[in-house]
Amino acid sequence: MNGQTCKPFKQRKSFSARKNDSECIIRQYPDKVPVIVERLKTEKHLPVLDKIKYLVPSDLTMSSLSSIIRQKHPDAFNLIYRKRLQLSPTQAFFLLVNEKNLVSISITVGEVYKDEKDEDGFIYMVYASQETFGSSEI
Amino acid sequence: MTFSPTNALHDREAIRVKAVLYDGDSEPMTVKRCFSVDPHITSFSNLYQLLKRAFHLQGDFEIYYQLPQSTETGKRPDVFLSLTSDFDLDAAFMSSSLPYLSLKVEPIISSDDGQNDWTFLEAIEAPITNKVQSTGVSSNVPFHISLKHQMERTLNKLTNAFSDVTRRGPLKELEWQCHLDCEGRLLGIDELWARVFQGGGVEPSLRKEVWPHLLNVFPSDLTKEERQRHLNMKSEVYYHLKSKWKAKCPAEIESITHLIMKDVLRTDRMHPYFSCPDDHQHIVALFNILTTFALENPDVSYAQGMSDLAAPLLVILDEESIAYTCFCALMDRMKGHFLLDGKAMTLKFDHLSQLVHRMEPDFFKYLMSIEAEDMFFCYRWLLLNLKREFPFDEAVQLLEVIWSAATCTPEGVSKGNSSLILIQNGYYGNDTTSGDDNESDDSDQDESEFSSLTNKPVNQETKLLQLPGPYHLGDGNPFVLFMCLAILSIHKDYCMQKKMDYNTLAMYFDKLVRKHDLAKTLTRARTLYNEYLSSFGETKSDIGVKEESKIPWCNRESIISIPPKASHFVEC
Numbered sequence: 001m002n003g004q005t006c007k008p009f010k011q012r013k014s015f016s017a018r019k020n021d022s023e024c025i026i027r028q029y030p031d032k033v034p035v036i037v038e039r040l041k042t043e044k045h046l047p048v049l050d051k052i053k054y055l056v057p058s059d060l061t062m063s064s065l066s067s068i069i070r071q072k073h074p075d076a077f078n079l080i081y082r083k084r085l086q087l088s089p090t091q092a093f094f095l096l097v098n099e100k101n102l103v104s105i106s107i108t109v110g111e112v113y114k115d116e117k118d119e120d121g122f123i124y125m126v127y128a129s130q131e132t133f134g135s136s137e138i
Numbered sequence: 139m140t141f142s143p144t145n146a147l148h149d150r151e152a153i154r155v156k157a158v159l160y161d162g163d164s165e166p167m168t169v170k171r172c173f174s175v176d177p178h179i180t181s182f183s184n185l186y187q188l189l190k191r192a193f194h195l196q197g198d199f200e201i202y203y204q205l206p207q208s209t210e211t212g213k214r215p216d217v218f219l220s221l222t223s224d225f226d227l228d229a230a231f232m233s234s235s236l237p238y239l240s241l242k243v244e245p246i247i248s249s250d251d252g253q254n255d256w257t258f259l260e261a262i263e264a265p266i267t268n269k270v271q272s273t274g275v276s277s278n279v280p281f282h283i284s285l286k287h288q289m290e291r292t293l294n295k296l297t298n299a300f301s302d303v304t305r306r307g308p309l310k311e312l313e314w315q316c317h318l319d320c321e322g323r324l325l326g327i328d329e330l331w332a333r334v335f336q337g338g339g340v341e342p343s344l345r346k347e348v349w350p351h352l353l354n355v356f357p358s359d360l361t362k363e364e365r366q367r368h369l370n371m372k373s374e375v376y377y378h379l380k381s382k383w384k385a386k387c388p389a390e391i392e393s394i395t396h397l398i399m400k401d402v403l404r405t406d407r408m409h410p411y412f413s414c415p416d417d418h419q420h421i422v423a424l425f426n427i428l429t430t431f432a433l434e435n436p437d438v439s440y441a442q443g444m445s446d447l448a449a450p451l452l453v454i455l456d457e458e459s460i461a462y463t464c465f466c467a468l469m470d471r472m473k474g475h476f477l478l479d480g481k482a483m484t485l486k487f488d489h490l491s492q493l494v495h496r497m498e499p500d501f502f503k504y505l506m507s508i509e510a511e512d513m514f515f516c517y518r519w520l521l522l523n524l525k526r527e528f529p530f531d532e533a534v535q536l537l538e539v540i541w542s543a544a545t546c547t548p549e550g551v552s553k554g555n556s557s558l559i560l561i562q563n564g565y566y567g568n569d570t571t572s573g574d575d576n577e578s579d580d581s582d583q584d585e586s587e588f589s590s591l592t593n594k595p596v597n598q599e600t601k602l603l604q605l606p607g608p609y610h611l612g613d614g615n616p617f618v619l620f621m622c623l624a625i626l627s628i629h630k631d632y633c634m635q636k637k638m639d640y641n642t643l644a645m646y647f648d649k650l651v652r653k654h655d656l657a658k659t660l661t662r663a664r665t666l667y668n669e670y671l672s673s674f675g676e677t678k679s680d681i682g683v684k685e686e687s688k689i690p691w692c693n694r695e696s697i698i699s700i701p702p703k704a705s706h707f708v709e710c
Contacts, residue, residue, distance in 0.1 A: 025256065032258075051257045060259070067479060068259050094484065094512070102491070102512045105484060 009036050009052055015120055022121030025055065033058045033113045033123060037069055040099065040128040058110030065109055066095045069127065095125050153177050153231060154238035159193050159245075169193065172238075177231045182224045189243055197245055203230040204240035218242050308339040308535075314348065322362025324351060334542040335617075338660060339535040345454045352541040353467040373459035380426055383433050391433065398428045398440050405445040409530050411453045423458040424448060427465055438469065441476040446522050450534050471544065474613065475521050482613055486520045487513050489611055490619050496605055497623060497666055501630040508640050515644040519622050527625070532656035536621070539660065543617035545609050608671065617667060624663035625654060 010018070022034050032055040039046060056065060097103050097116045109123075117123045152174040159169040171192040175185065189201065202218035203226075221230055221241070230239060309330075317330050324330065330351060334340055340348045350356060355372075356365055383391060402425045406412050411420055427448050432440035447468060452461040474482025490513045495502045505511040518526060523540050525533045605611060612619040625647075633643055 034256075054257045054259050056259045063481065063484075065259065066484070067481070094480075094487075094514075096512075100509055102488065105488060 008038055008041075009122075010118075010120075010124070018120040018122065026121065029055055031058055032056060033109050034121065035065075035109065035113075036122050036124050037095070038124070038126050040096065040126040043126075043128045046127060046129050056109045058108060058113065060109045061106055062095065062103055062109065062112060063105035066105065066127075069095065094128050096128060097123065097125050099124070099126050150235075151176060151178075153235045155241060156238050157189055157192065157241040157243055159243045177235070180227070182221070182227045185227060189241070193243060195243070195245055199243050199245040202242040202244070203234055204242065206234045206236060214240065308337050308341050309334055309344060309348065310341050311344060314344050318362070322365070323359055324356075327351065327358065331542040334538055339538040345534075345538075346456070349451075349454060349538075350460070350464055350467075352538060353464050354470075355463055355467045369460060369463065372463040376430065376459040376462045379434055380430050383429065391429070394432050394440055395425075395429055398432065398445070399425055401442055401445040402428065406449045406453075406530060409449075409453065412449070420452070423461070424452050426458060427452065427462045430462060431465060431469065435469070435473075438473045438476055443518075443521050444469075444476065446525050447472065450525070450530070450537060453530075454534065468541075471615070472523070483517070483520065485613050486619065487516075489606060489613075490516060490520065490622055492605055493611075493619055493623055493670075494626060497669070498627055498630060501626060501634065504630075504634050508638070508643065510640050510643060515640070515647060516622050516626075519625070520618065523618055524621055524625075526651055527654045528656050528659075529652050533652075536656055536660070540615065540618055540621070544615045605670065611670075616670070617663065620663040620667040620670070621659060623666055624659045627662055627666070628659065 013021070025032075025034050035054045035056050036052055037054055038052050054069075094102060097112055098118075101116065103112055103116075113123045153176075154174050155172065157171045157173075159171075171189075173188070173192070175188070186201070189195070189199070193199075201221040203221050205215050205217045205219065207214050219226070219230075221227060234240070313333065317325055317333075319325055330348075334348070334352065350365075350369075356368060360368060388395070402421060403416060405424065412424075414420060424445065428440055428444055431444075432438075448461065448465050451464050451468070452458070455461045455464060491502075491511055494505065494513070495511075502511060505513075524536060527533070528536055608616055629647075629650075633646065636642075638646060
C-alpha cells in the first residue's frame with residue numbers, strides 16, 4: 001500500500017532516463033512491449049503491486065494481461081483484501097490505459113501500445129476497482 | 139554532536155519522533171508521520187519496522203536523523219546523519235531528540251540499469267478465457283445520423299410511449315395450457331420464452347409453474363409427472379446437502395454464514411414475505427439456500443448481491459428446495475458476475491459502453507466528457523439484472539422478461555431462445571409463431587413501425603452491426619444491456635441539462651433505486667432492442683455468424699494460441 005507514498009514511475013525518473021530505458025529494453029526484446037502498471041491514484045480498495053514494470057508479449061490480449069496482473073497477487077486480492085475490508089468478491093478489476101481509457105479486452109497489447117504509448121516509449125496503465133455496490137437496505 | 143545535560147536518556151520515557159518520507163528526488167514528499175517511542179526498549183530494528191509500517195514501505199529504505207538545534211542560530215541545521223544501527227540510534231536519542239527526533243526516510247530505488255526490475259509476463263500465465271467477440275470502441279468516430287432518421291426515431295419513440303408496454307399482456311393460464319401437450323410436456327420452449335418476453339412476464343398465479351422453465355431447470359420433453367419427480371429428486375439432493383453443513387460445527391463455517399446472515403437480514407425486508415421477525419422461517423429459508431449454495435460451490439462461494447437474486451425466487455416459489463434448485467440454475471447463468479476475476483462484469487461494461495456509443499452517441503459524448511464512459515456507475519444494474527432498480531413486484535416481472543430473453547446459457551445457445559425467434563421472424567412485429575393473436579390492431583401498428591425502421595439509412599445499420607452479435611452481446615443476455623440503455627436514455631436529457639459530474643451522476647442513479655418506471659423503461663428498451671436486432675436480422679450473412687457462434691465457448695483454445703517462441707520464459 002505504498003501507493004500514497006511512492007511517486008508514479010514518470011516522476012521518479014527523468015524523461016531522458018525513461019526514454020533511454022525503453023529504447024534499451026525494446027532493442028533487446030523486440031517482440032515485447034514495456035508496460036508500466038500502477039495503481040490509479042484514487043484507488044482505495046486494491047493494494048499496490050510491488051512490481052510495476054512488465055515486459056509483455058505484444059500479441060497478448062488485454063483480457064489476458066488483466067487476468068495475469070491480478071493473479072500476481074492472489075493473496076492481496078483475495079484473502080487479505082476480502083477479510084480485512086469485508087468486501088465482497090464482486091469487486092471488479094480494471095486496467096485503464098493512460099488513466100482513462102478502458103480499451104476493448106480483445107485487442108492485443110501490441111495494438112494498444114501502437115496507439116497509446118507515451119513519448120518516452122513506455123505504455124502506461126493503471127488498475128482500479130469500482131465499488132458502487134453499496135448496501136442501501138435498511 | 140552536542141550533548142546537553144538535560145538530555146540524559148534515563149529520565150525520559152518517551153521521545154517524540156517526526157518522520158518525513160523523501161523520495162530520492164530533491165523534492166520532498168509531504169508524507170509525515172509523528173509518533174513516540176520509548177528510548178529504553180526501542181532498538182534499531184524496531185524503529186525500522188515501525189517506519190516500514192508507518193509509510194507502508196515495501197522495499198528497502200534508509201533512515202537519517204537531523205542534527206539538533208545549533209546554539210547560535212536556534213534553528214535545526216539541514217544536516218542529516220545516517221542511522222543504520224542500534225549505536226546510531228542511541229546517539230540520535232541522546233543528541234538530537236529535543237524537542238523531537240526528526241527522521242528522514244528514503245526508499246532505496248533500484249539502480250537505473252533498467253533490466254533487473256522488469257517482470258516478464260507470458261501468455262501461458264493467463265487463465266483460460268472465454269472467446270470474446272468484441273469490436274473495440276473506436277472512439278472519435280463522429281456518429282452521423284441523417285435528419286430523416288432522427289425524425290423517424292423520434293416518431294418511433296412517440297408511438298411507443300403511447301402504446302401499451304405489454305402488447306399482449308402477461309402469459310395467461312389459458313395460453314399456458316396451449317403450450318403443453320396432453321401429458322403436460324412443454325411443446326416448444328422457444329415459443330414459451332418468446333411469449334413471455336413479448337408479453338412482459340407471466341400472470342402471478344402461473345409463476346410458480348413457469349419459472350423453472352424460464353431458468354432451464356428441466357431437461358426437455360418431460361411430462362408433468364416426470365417434472366414433479368425431477369423436482370422431488372432435486373429436493374432430496376438439497377435436503378441432503380443442507381443436512382451436511384448443518385451437521386458441521388458452526389464455528390467451522392462461521393465466516394461465511396456470518397456474511398450471509400448479515401445480508402439476508404436486510405434483503406427485501408419491506409416485502410410482506412420477509413417483514414417478519416429475524417428468526418422467521420422465511421428468513422431462515424433464504425439463509426439456508428444461500429449457505430448451501432456457497433458451501434457446495436466454493437469457487438463461487440457467497441457474494442453480496444446473491445441474496446437479492448435468491449429472494450424473489452423464494453417469494454414466488456415459496457418452497458426452499460425448489461427455490462434452491464432454481465437459484466442454482468440462475469447462478470449457472472450469472473455466477474460470472476460474482477467471480478473474483480471480474481471478467482463477466484468487465485465484458486458487460488465494455489458492451490454497454492459500446493452500445494451507448496452506437497445508440498446514444500450524444501449521451502456517450504457527454505459521458506466521455508465526465509470520464510464516465512466506462513459505465514462503472516451502472517455496476518449494480520448489471521450485477522443484479524436491475525433487480526434493485528424497480529419496486530419488488532415490477533422487478534419480479536422484469537426478471538421474467540430478462541430470463542426469457544437469454545440467447546446463451548452456459549451450455550451453449552439457450553434452449554429456449556426467444557431472440558432467435560424474434561430474429562427469424564423479423565422481431566415481434568411479424569410474429570406469428572405463438573398463441574392466438576387477439577390484439578391485431580397493436581401488431582399492425584408494430585408492423586408499420588418496423589417497416590419504417592428497416593428503411594433506415596445504411597450507415598446506421600452498419601454502425602449497429604459493429605456491435606457484438608446477439609449471442610455475444612451482454613454475454614448471452616443482450617436485453618439486460620438494453621434495459622440499462624433505456625434507463626440512461628430516459629434520464630440522459632436531465633443529466634446533460636444539469637451538467638452532472640461523475641459523482642453527481644452516480645448519486646443521481648443511486649437515489650432512483652426501486653423508483654424506476656418499469657412500463658416506460660421496458661417500452662424504451664424494446665424499441666432500442668428492435669433497432670439492434672433489425673440490423674442483425676436482415677443480413678443473411680449474419681446466419682453464418684450465428685452458426686459459428688453457436689457454441690461461444692468452443693474456441694477458447696484459439697485465444698491463447700500464442701506462438702511457442704513467445705510463450706517461453708525469458709530468463710533474466
